[in-house]
Amino acid sequence: xxxxxxxxxxxxxxxxxxxxxxxxxxxxxxxxxxxxxxxxxxxxxxxxxxxxxxxxxxxxxxxxxxxxxxxxxxxxxxxxxxxxxxxxxxxxxxxxxxxxxxxxxxxxxxxxxxxxxxxxxxxxxxxxxxxxxxxxxxxxxxxxxxxxxxxxxxxxxxxxxxxxxxxxxxxxxxxxxxxxxxxxxxxxxxxxxxxxxxxxxxxxxxxxxxxxxxxxxxxxxxxxxxxxxxxxxxxxxxxxxxxx
Numbered sequence: 001x002x003x004x005x006x007x008x009x010x011x012x013x014x015x016x017x018x019x020x021x022x023x024x025x026x027x028x029x030x031x032x033x034x035x036x037x038x039x040x041x042x043x044x045x046x047x048x049x050x051x052x053x054x055x056x057x058x059x060x061x062x063x064x065x066x067x068x069x070x071x072x073x074x075x076x077x078x079x080x081x082x083x084x085x086x087x088x089x090x091x092x093x094x095x096x097x098x099x100x101x102x103x104x105x106x107x108x109x110x111x112x113x114x115x116x117x118x119x120x121x122x123x124x125x126x127x128x129x130x131x132x133x134x135x136x137x138x139x140x141x142x143x144x145x146x147x148x149x150x151x152x153x154x155x156x157x158x159x160x161x162x163x164x165x166x167x168x169x170x171x172x173x174x175x176x177x178x179x180x181x182x183x184x185x186x187x188x189x190x191x192x193x194x195x196x197x198x199x200x201x202x203x204x205x206x207x208x209x210x211x212x213x214x215x216x217x218x219x220x221x222x223x224x225x226x227x228x229x230x231x232x233x234x235x236x237x238x239x240x241x242x243x244x
Contacts, residue, residue: 001060001061001062001140001141001142001143001144001145002062002141003062003063003064003076003140003141004052004056004061004062004063004064005063005064005066006044006048006049006052006063006064006065006066007044007045007048007065007066007068008030008032008042008043008044008065008066008067008068009027009042009043009044009067009068009069010040010041010042010043010067010068010069010070011029011030011041011042011043012041014041022043023046023092026045026046026047027043027044027045027046028043028044028045028046028049028091028092028093028094029041029042029043029092029093029094030042030043030044030093030094030095030096031093031094031095031096032065032075032077032095032096032097032098033095033096033097033098034077034096034097034098034099035098035099035100037072037098042067042096044094046090046091049091049094050090050091053082053091056145057145057146058109058110058145058146059079059082060078060079060107060109060110060143060144060145060146061078061079061145062076062077062078062079062099062140062141062143063076063077063078063079063096064076065077065096075096075098076098076099076100076101076140077096077097077098077099078096078097078099078105078107078140078143079094079095079096079097080095080096080097081094081095082094082095099140100140101139101140101141102139103139104137104138104139105137105138105139105140105143106135106136106137106174107135107136107143108133108134108135108136109133109134109135109136109143109144109145109146109147110132110133110146110147111129111131111132111133111134111146111147111148111149111165111181111182112146112147112148112149113127113129113148113149113150113151113182114148114149114150114151114152115150115151115152116151116152117151117152117153117154117155117184118152118153118154118155119154119155119156119157119158119184120184123155123156123184123186124156124186124187125155125156125157125184125185125186125187126184126185126186126187127151127154127182127183127184128182128183128184128185129181129182130179130180130181130182130183131162131179131180131181131182134147134162134165134173134174134175134181135173135174135175136167136171136172136173136174137171137172137174138168138170138171138172139170142168142169142170142171143171144167144168144171147165147166147167148166149165149166149181149182150166151182151184154182154183154184155184156184156185156186157184157185157186158183158184159180159181159182159183159184160180160181160182160183161177161178161179161180161181162175162176162177162178162179162180162181163177163178164181165181
């Protein structure tokens with residue numbers, strides 16, 4: 001992964017009111033952690049980080065961070081997380097993880113597809129994208145921003161598994177290599193859809209019947225308990241009837 005330059009500044013405003021002022025001034029709060037150093041609050045230029053994200057294939061970014069007026073002005077860091085506003089998508093906060101060029105790291109990488117599968121184009125199949133992110137491990141500069149799978153030759157009934165996806169040199173894919181990532185399957189017929197729906201309903205009915213049966217079992221148990229009342233209680237009831 002190619003590193004990109006980014007300028008940061010030490011942050012003194014940390015409370016909620018301070019963070020609001022910070023964003024209003026065109027800055028984005030951030031934090032950097034990792035290694036042997038304590039977490040440090042930073043702030044970024046909102047326009048700079050926004051442009052950087054838009055120019056990248058994903059939010060997996062390796063940055064050469066220049067921290068102004070800091071004891072350690074130069075840091076190599078991975079963008080660990082970017083928080084966005086749920087409505088307008090504006091960047092609210094950025095987490096950086098400081099890394100070493102000589103130590104391997106593990107990250108989640110998005111998986112994209114390229115081309116039109118022959119099973120879709122001529123076989124009437126449907127492309128099923130099963131796994132959208134995979135876990136990989138490598139040195140920071142060897143990490144891919146994303147993994148692209150060419151599905152052009154994928155036929156109906158065929159699957160590309162985790163162990164078959166293309167990765168750059170020196171990159172290790174973690175996880176069960178038999179997990180499907182992309183496949184082409186025939187679309188379900190109306191009859192199959194109806195059968196699946198009926199199976200779900202039937203399963204629900206069986207569960208309901210079972211619950212009702214369990215609830216109804218209490219009454220017979222209570223009746224049986226009453227029938228097995230002690231002999232003394234029954235004799236007392238008969239004596240009371242004679243006095244009447």
